[in-house]
Amino acid sequence: MNEKKKLTLKDIGKELGISVSTVSRALKEHPDIAQETIKLVKEYAESHNYVPNLLAVNFRKNRTFNIGLIVPELVHHFFSTVISGAISEANKQGYNLMVSQSNDILKDEVLASRAMLNSSVDGLLISISNETHEGKHIMEFLEEGKPVVQFDKITDELPTPKVIVDDFNGAYGAVNHLITEGFTKIAHIRGRRDVKNASERCEGYKKALEDAGLEQQGYWVKVCVKISEQEGYDFTKELMEGENPPNAIFCITDLVALGSMRYLKENNYNIPKDIGIIGFSNWMLSKVISPRLSSVEQHGFQMGVESTKLLLEMIKNHDVESNQTVELKTELIVRESSQLSQL
CATH class of the missing domain: 3.40.50.2300 (Response regulator)
Structure with a gap:
């Protein structure tokens, strides 16, 4: 190892095949660390002229708070x-x-x-x-x-x-509520495929439809990139102007749902008589817009x-x-x- 470079906890851990946390605790002689490990770490640190970072090693006395x-x-x-x-x-x-x-x-x-x-x-x-x-x-x-x-x-x-939050069950409950209310053709404006919570919500949506024996159409699922109001507007336009429009939409967030509602109002759809809408996150706006938006509270x-x-x-x-x-x-x-x- 190049001795001109300041030795770090990471360097010691890499050389000895142990975690950074174990190195840190060994240097402090933490009771949870085996004496052999403490001896190994201290000997290596001393032989390689390790200079401790006070903020990292003397954690208790040198916190920045x-x-x-x-x-x-x-x-x-x-x-x-x-x-x-x-x-x-x-x-x-x-x-x-x-x-x-x-x-x-x-x-x-x-x-x-x-x-x-x-x-x-x-x-x-x-x-x-x-x-x-x-x-x-x-x-x-x-x-x-x-x-x-x-x-x-x-x-x-x-x-x-x-x-x-329990994204899967939150989404499942939202879609199951739409089904209970009598909606049978339910679309989903979802989040990005590579984002974990968006995928969990989409899986909850699909499972609720599957358990109810309702049809699932691939073109009823639209994928947002920016998770924006405009995407909600544009995707709702696509859904409603398609050959087989849905009669309810579950949106990834309330912001997307607001865009969806804006399109529907501009085009004289009655919410919820013609189409039901439900969001996710329970924004303050969802309580004051007309009609007020059903949503999933994330706490x-x-x-x-x-x-x-x-x-x-x-x-x-x-x-x-x-x-x-x-x-x-x-x-x-x-x-x-x-x-x-x-x-």
Whole structure:
């Protein structure tokens, strides 16, 4: 190894075939680490002139009491509620929250995460961009002994804890509600195929139709890229002007559902008499538009609280190896846009 380069925990772990967390704990003589491992790590560190990073090695006394949070969009209703929950819990435990957004672009997420790392945050909360898959830039936190918790939009490629909602059953319940209300030709404007929560919602949609014995048409499933209101408008136009239009649409988010409703209103469709609409995320707007939009509540504030609790517990325990998944239950909020039975 080139001795001119500053030796890191990652370097030691790679040479000895052990994790960064084990190296860190061995240097602190943590009681959970075997004496042989402690001796091995310390001897290697000493013989290679390892100079400890005070923030990483003396974790307890040198915390910055700042944690980072990166979301795709700051102005998104769901993410704003997550941020509120995270701030509430962080402040309660004496921490500050540094917030940034990725704009759902990998390049911007990399820049934001490295800015957080350079600011010496004690850990990171992140909802990954649509373009993030492997997340090497996120692994840099773990390599520095800093824990990471993923929430909402996640990748299984990263060995970190995850806080998610039950997207499959949330979608299943939404579509089953439409079926119970008498809708039989149900379309789905879904999210990107390479995004985990979008795929879970689509699977829930398909399973509800299958269990009810209803027809499934490939052309009734439209795939968003930007998850935008305009995509909701454009895809609803395609669906309704096709040869076999649906009589209900389940949308990946409320924002997409708003675009769908805008097209339907402009073209004199009665909601829900002619076509039912249901969204996902329960935005504030869904309660005030006419007709009010049925939606699936994701409990964003609770997600922010639970994600922050988990991260701060990991910081307290010097833990970067936890890989648990916390799943929050969704709640179907039924309003006029899907209630044929109330006509």
